[in-house]
């Protein structure tokens with residue numbers, strides 16, 4: 001497009017964008033008047049009931065004398081507390097494959113079932129011939145989530161049974177996508193890093209004797225070398241991000257698109273597009289960028305008042321990306337705490353010590369403590385605000401030398417397991433298109449011919 005045309009379009013959309021902002025604005029009072037829950041949640045974070053699920057459970061409130069009061073958050077996958085699951089494998093073995101089996105099939109595998117599942121998953125880590133050259137390396141993007149989405153949609157062309165919605169076929173597609181998402185992400189990053197940043201290009205094939213976490217690090221690093229601690233911490237990060245109920249934005253997207261009868265590739269592409277949003281999975285990148293900005297703009301990082309002042313500026317849209325948010329804080333459902341952030345914190349502390357980054361950990365801890373106070377001063381808080389799963393995840397990935405561009409893709413490598421379980425549960429149970437209602441507040445008008453309009 002020529003520069004002149006482009007300028008005209010920009011000028012035009014500047015003017016008409018303002019018209020849209022006026023025309024489309026609906027006053028906040030109308031939502032209250034008609035009892036419409038913004039974000040499909042009430043002020044305590046209770047979502048509008050849209051379905052039933054066996055897959056996971058979240059608790060953020062408890063009932064005391066008939067009254068619902070905020071409590072520390074709890075999370076269960078298929079009946080098992082996330083704390084027990086992590087304790088169960090931690091130090092002994094890698095958990096990603098075991099918890100994937102649990103989420104997909106509803107029960108923990110025995111030793112033979114786990115070994116068989118790992119073999120199936122590892123054998124599925126292959127891409128169609130020349131896929132890396134013909135798809136991933138073409139038009140590489142800094143936005144690796146977009147790159148993966150493109151790859152997932154293109155994989156549909158290589159699947160002769162793409163549109164078959166039978167459960168066995170959908171399960172086959174889900175397992176293949178779970179197995180290769182790490183390759184699509186890491187190779188997408190290498191392509192970007194080579195063509196856009198001028199670094200060397202290399203492709204390491206996954207090793208079928210290794211876990212998902214180890215393979216991610218092996219494919220990412222030029223020398224394929226990683227430590228046991230690094231792989232185990234990444235494995236725990238993956239397990240903590242795998243699943244979070246049917247209502248989180250990307251899983252609900254999975255449910256909605258599945259209910260329309262779309263194929264697995266389109267469903268996963270839609271879920272990826274949801275997850276990348278900075279209010280959802282994209283928050284892990286924002287946290288690290290925001291903390292970098294904090295370090296650059298607060299002269300004394302031991303001065304808590306100065307940190308509070310910076311956090312206040314974030315909320316007043318005067319600092320960082322000027323969106324009014326403190327990333328990594330708050331949650332649509334949790335109130336006093338997110339159990340995953342607590343589990344994460346204990347590992348982060350150890351990793352920070354091992355990597356000599358205790359001071360930085362101290363700054364994260366201070367922000368975690370101070371941000372809820374500052375948010376409460378400047379916003380109306382109903383259910384409490386605390387650090388969410390992504391407050392510490394970016395810091396962990398940074399300590400693992402994982403590039404910023406891969407933070408949200410790592411979330412996707414985990415959450416695709418939850419999406420798969422929810423897609424299958426939707427297909428097994430509900431043959432009904434999801435279609436919520438919008439109350440129309442539009443006024444009907446008499447049509448005016450073009451020549452009569454002012």
Ligand SMILES: CC(=O)SCCNC(=O)CCNC(=O)[C@H](O)C(C)(C)COP(=O)(O)OP(=O)(O)OC[C@H]1O[C@@H](n2cnc3c(N)ncnc32)[C@H](O)[C@@H]1OP(=O)(O)O
Pocket residue numbers: 039043045278279280281283315324325326327328329330331332333375379380381382383384385388389390
């Ligand atoms: C994996 C995940 O998706 S976890 C979430 C990752 N996202 C982030 O970390 C981004 C920052 N956080 C947020 O944007 C929000 O906390 C959300 C989107 C996660 C949840 O938002 P809500 O459901 O509105 O939370 P809640 O009802 O507790 O909010 C109460 C008030 O505090 C504000 N608030 C909550 N968290 C934050 C925050 N981190 N920064 C600034 N204000 C916040 C809300 O905007 C709301 O004020 P308002 O009524 O004036 O709009």
Ligand SMILES: O=C([O-])CC(=O)C(=O)O
Pocket residue numbers: 243244245247248249331332333388389
């Ligand atoms: O549940 C939500 O709204 C957000 C989410 O995905 C998570 O916390 O893992």
